[in-house]
Amino acid sequence: MIDPLPLRLKANRSTLKNRTIAKITRIHQQKERRSDYFYITNNPNEKDIDNYSAVISYDYNDKIEADQNIVFFDADVIQQITDGTIVAINPDGRMHLLFRPESPHNTLFTTNSCNNNCLMCSQPPHDDNIEEMAKEQMKILDLIDNPPELLGLTGGEPTLLDGWLIDILSRINDQLPSSQIHMLTNGRRYADSEYCTKIAKIGNPNFLSLIPLFADNSVDHDYVVQSNGAFDETIRGIYNAAAMGLRIEVRVVLHKQTIPRLPELMEFIYRNLPFVEHVALMGLENMGYVKKNWETLWIDPIDYHEPLTEAVKHLFYRGIPVSIYNLQMCVVPEQLRSFMRNSISDYKNIYLTECSQCTLRSLCGGLFASSEKLHSRGIKAQKNHSVREFTT
Amino acid sequence: MFMPRSSFEKENNTYQFLPFRFERWGDNRFFLSNEVGEFTFLGVKAFRDFINQELCTSSVEFKNLSAKHFLFQDSSTVHLDLLASKYRTKRAFLDGFTKLHIFVTTLRCNQSCPYCQVSRKDEQAAINHFDMSVHTLRKSIELMLSSPAPHVTMEFQGGEPLLNFELIRQGVEIAKELNQSIGKEIDFVICTNLVTLTDEHLDFCEKEGVLLSTSLDGPEALHNRNRPFQGGGGSYDAVVRGIRRAQEALGKHSVSALMTTTRHSLEHADAIVDEYLKLDMGSIFIRELNPYGFAIKTANSIGYSSSEFVQFYKKVFERIIEVNRQGRTFSEAFASLILTKVLTPWPIGFVDLQSPAGAGLGVVVYNYDGDVYTSDEGRMLAEAQDTMFRMGNVHEDDYDQIFFGEKMQEIAAASCNEALAGCSDCAFQNYCGADPVRNHRTQHDMFGHRAKKGTFCDRNKPIIRYLIETLDAADADLQSILWAWIRREDVNDMQVGKIK
Numbered sequence: 001m002i003d004p005l006p007l008r009l010k011a012n013r014s015t016l017k018n019r020t021i022a023k024i025t026r027i028h029q030q031k032e033r034r035s036d037y038f039y040i041t042n043n044p045n046e047k048d049i050d051n052y053s054a055v056i057s058y059d060y061n062d063k064i065e066a067d068q069n070i071v072f073f074d075a076d077v078i079q080q081i082t083d084g085t086i087v088a089i090n091p092d093g094r095m096h097l098l099f100r101p102e103s104p105h106n107t108l109f110t111t112n113s114c115n116n117n118c119l120m121c122s123q124p125p126h127d128d129n130i131e132e133m134a135k136e137q138m139k140i141l142d143l144i145d146n147p148p149e150l151l152g153l154t155g156g157e158p159t160l161l162d163g164w165l166i167d168i169l170s171r172i173n174d175q176l177p178s179s180q181i182h183m184l185t186n187g188r189r190y191a192d193s194e195y196c197t198k199i200a201k202i203g204n205p206n207f208l209s210l211i212p213l214f215a216d217n218s219v220d221h222d223y224v225v226q227s228n229g230a231f232d233e234t235i236r237g238i239y240n241a242a243a244m245g246l247r248i249e250v251r252v253v254l255h256k257q258t259i260p261r262l263p264e265l266m267e268f269i270y271r272n273l274p275f276v277e278h279v280a281l282m283g284l285e286n287m288g289y290v291k292k293n294w295e296t297l298w299i300d301p302i303d304y305h306e307p308l309t310e311a312v313k314h315l316f317y318r319g320i321p322v323s324i325y326n327l328q329m330c331v332v333p334e335q336l337r338s339f340m341r342n343s344i345s346d347y348k349n350i351y352l353t354e355c356s357q358c359t360l361r362s363l364c365g366g367l368f369a370s371s372e373k374l375h376s377r378g379i380k381a382q383k384n385h386s387v388r389e390f391t392t
Numbered sequence: 393m394f395m396p397r398s399s400f401e402k403e404n405n406t407y408q409f410l411p412f413r414f415e416r417w418g419d420n421r422f423f424l425s426n427e428v429g430e431f432t433f434l435g436v437k438a439f440r441d442f443i444n445q446e447l448c449t450s451s452v453e454f455k456n457l458s459a460k461h462f463l464f465q466d467s468s469t470v471h472l473d474l475l476a477s478k479y480r481t482k483r484a485f486l487d488g489f490t491k492l493h494i495f496v497t498t499l500r501c502n503q504s505c506p507y508c509q510v511s512r513k514d515e516q517a518a519i520n521h522f523d524m525s526v527h528t529l530r531k532s533i534e535l536m537l538s539s540p541a542p543h544v545t546m547e548f549q550g551g552e553p554l555l556n557f558e559l560i561r562q563g564v565e566i567a568k569e570l571n572q573s574i575g576k577e578i579d580f581v582i583c584t585n586l587v588t589l590t591d592e593h594l595d596f597c598e599k600e601g602v603l604l605s606t607s608l609d610g611p612e613a614l615h616n617r618n619r620p621f622q623g624g625g626g627s628y629d630a631v632v633r634g635i636r637r638a639q640e641a642l643g644k645h646s647v648s649a650l651m652t653t654t655r656h657s658l659e660h661a662d663a664i665v666d667e668y669l670k671l672d673m674g675s676i677f678i679r680e681l682n683p684y685g686f687a688i689k690t691a692n693s694i695g696y697s698s699s700e701f702v703q704f705y706k707k708v709f710e711r712i713i714e715v716n717r718q719g720r721t722f723s724e725a726f727a728s729l730i731l732t733k734v735l736t737p738w739p740i741g742f743v744d745l746q747s748p749a750g751a752g753l754g755v756v757v758y759n760y761d762g763d764v765y766t767s768d769e770g771r772m773l774a775e776a777q778d779t780m781f782r783m784g785n786v787h788e789d790d791y792d793q794i795f796f797g798e799k800m801q802e803i804a805a806a807s808c809n810e811a812l813a814g815c816s817d818c819a820f821q822n823y824c825g826a827d828p829v830r831n832h833r834t835q836h837d838m839f840g841h842r843a844k845k846g847t848f849c850d851r852n853k854p855i856i857r858y859l860i861e862t863l864d865a866a867d868a869d870l871q872s873i874l875w876a877w878i879r880r881e882d883v884n885d886m887q888v889g890k891i892k
Contacts, residue, residue: 264456
């Protein structure tokens with residue numbers, strides 16, 4: 001197994017009094033901008049290190065003296081972090097990487113709160129202080145130097161930030177006009193026309209809502225998201241959003257509760273939501289609630305070849321773009337391999353030892369780190385293929 | 393902390409019906425369709441359970457019926473929003489009102505086809521008697537541009553419109569000029585036998601973006617028999633030459649052809665298809681003879697029964713599928729229209745397959761003499777002194793009088809198959825249309841009786857049923873072919889997983 005990059009690190013000692021968000025730098029910044037930075041140095045003779053949010057040093061170099069906050073890490077920990085990375089450091093020394101300029105998978109984590117409670121949630125929700133969360137996101141946006149190609153927003157449910165979300169999306173529109181913005185939302189709040197209008201009025205053509213739909217009927221969908229009335233609200237939300245010109249992708253997580261009616265769900269989407277611009281069929285991530293609900297959810301991908309093929313064909317014939325996320329080349333039928341996308345974020349993406357022998361490895365999205373032990377029994381190096389068979 | 397599925401299922405398993413229609417399908421099944429064209433099959437037992445409100449709410453059949461909006465439960469109400477939106481979408485052909493405007497620029501023709509459904513005069517007949525005047529042309533264009541439709545088609549017909557080419561030139565010019573301040577999108581089409589096609593005509597079509605629609609009935613002997621010149625001799629060589637020249641000058645997609653079936657066609661299904669392929673055409677429209685105009689007089693020699701036509705249609709269709717299976721994209725236009733209605737949420741803009749019917753609402757005919765008709769067929773009847781479908785006259789009536797007058801209202805009342813006996817409960821209602829003109833002609837009653845021989849129903853219903861049977865039994869290749877037709881794609885690009 002190849003280790004993915006960790007997003008959470010731990011300092012050996014920190015003098016910070018409050019959780020602080022700033023950017024990593026190893027070169028000196030102008031005085032008036034220093035509060036935006038954590039300055040990394042291990043030079044005891046370094047002069048003029050005032051005004052930074054904190055100075056980061058390593059190897060317990062207690063010789064560094066400063067009148068200000070100082071955080072100590074092990075050298076090998078801090079060396080992985082590039083300049084420009086936006087991090088939060090807590091008083092207890094925990095550091096979270098919030099934005100990495102070199103990564104194609106940056107996501108703003110807007111809130112832990114959610115109005116659904118999906119059986120397979122990888123990020124089980126709990127209530128938090130949305131104002132605090134929102135202010136952090138605004139701070140992160142202010143600190144981004146170069147607009148990323150893609151910026152995600154996720155949760156929890158971002159729309160629970162209410163007015164704050166409008167502020168965040170407006171700031172994104174002003175500050176990152178060239179970035180593709182993908183927001184994961186259950187779409188329920190869009191059923192509120194007034195709220196939906198506010199989002200539409202921001203007018204960001206690069207804004208795409210990624211909305212999960214788990215069934216073609218309310219009973220099955222409401223059961224999967226564990227909330228009565230969710231289906232009706234999500235569908236109304238999608239209609240409102242589309243009517244106001246918001247772009248929509250529909251997402252379906254593939255598990256034992258969604259597989260039996262997967263082709264029927266595709267027909268429902270085509271008949272009722274033919275305006276969606278993409279449908280993503282997504283393999284299960286073994287995180288959060290999935291572990292608890294393993295028996296209810298797990299079905300091996302090699303046991304759902306038929307409904308998956310049927311589903312992909314259904315949309316392909318009808319001209320609705322469709323992709324398969326999070327599955328491995330070896331566990332889907334060959335016919336579907338051109339629909340596969342490398343979708344797993346780099347920080348949680350792994351390949352197994354078996355994969356090193358595979359001729360399709362460079363095309364394959366690999367596995368979630370959480371699937372190292374629990375994964376399809378079909379994982380097997382593909383020996384007799386060439387990458388060219390499945391690429392344009 | 394997680395609720396079981398049962399807590400999301402509805403108390404006492406009750407459900408209510410949404411509007412649907414059904415029909416027996418073989419010994420063991422029923423075919424059901426709803427107001428927006430979605431369909432499903434049910435076994436006899438499940439069907440009986442369903443209509444007795446005894447269907448188990450956790451069964452696959454129940455979920456299918458719920459997802460396709462044949463039934464609902466009180467706990468979810470979003471089905472009404474979805475149905476409303478789908479209904480609006482399917483009826484979007486009504487947006488903008490009349491879109492196809494046909495101009496009969498001359499009645500004169502150089503051919504004398506025995507099935508001609510429009511009246512025609514000899515090529516040499518007095519021009520000032522049977523050609524449209526510039527004054528009438530201008531008045532008619534003004535009416536066309538008064539239509540609320542943002543996108544209209546101006547179609548030149550005859551007789552043979554190229555015999556009065558100067559009027560076509562003026563028509564396009566006047567339309568473009570008057571449209572400058574109005575800003576509609578206008579498509580121009582000339583329906584011509586291409587016999588007298590010249591370079592001048594082609595230059596004009598290329599410059600002004602005019603499309604050509606012609607008639608090709610099949611291989612040489614058949615075409616010549618169906619479509620002779622005035623004074624004898626067949627027109628096959630002329631039309632083939634015309635098609636090739638037009639394809640070269642304007643591109644393949646600028647020339648389309650209609651095929652009319654006579655008794656002589658019935659034995660030549662394969663040869664007709666092959667003729668179209670030889671000419672590199674992308675599709676064929678297999679049309680039945682209409683009981684109008686000259687055709688009714690010659691019905692005995694060129695006519696056939698509806699069932700003979702349906703058999704012929706199937707033979708042609710099967711041949712076409714065979715061709716597509718070999719990788720040649722070639723569609724049958726009537727099937728493409730029906731399949732779009734059956735398989736997609738989208739409307740089609742085809743006046744013969746819509747409800748309300750297209751007569752007047754989707755299409756209007758400006759005759760050479762200034763009279764306005766609901767359709768070609770309506771104009772034909774007037775030649776035989778039956779003015780039932782004359783909506784008015786461009787010189788005497790204004791837009792409202794023509795399009796919303798008593799005559800139009802009377803016709804519209806007979807134009808909705810939702811309200812026609814025999815159609816109102818037909819499982820194919822959404823895939824079909826209504827034809828008040830044909831009913832009036834053949835039964836002297838615009839509403840018509842569906843069970844009579846030779847009706848619109850007599851032909852459409854078996855063909856629609858045949859196409860649905862074909863779909864029901866389709867293998868993966870056939871599915872990809874039919875979807876290629878619907879989406880106007882190359883059949884070779886429609887194979888799942890094939891990298892372009």
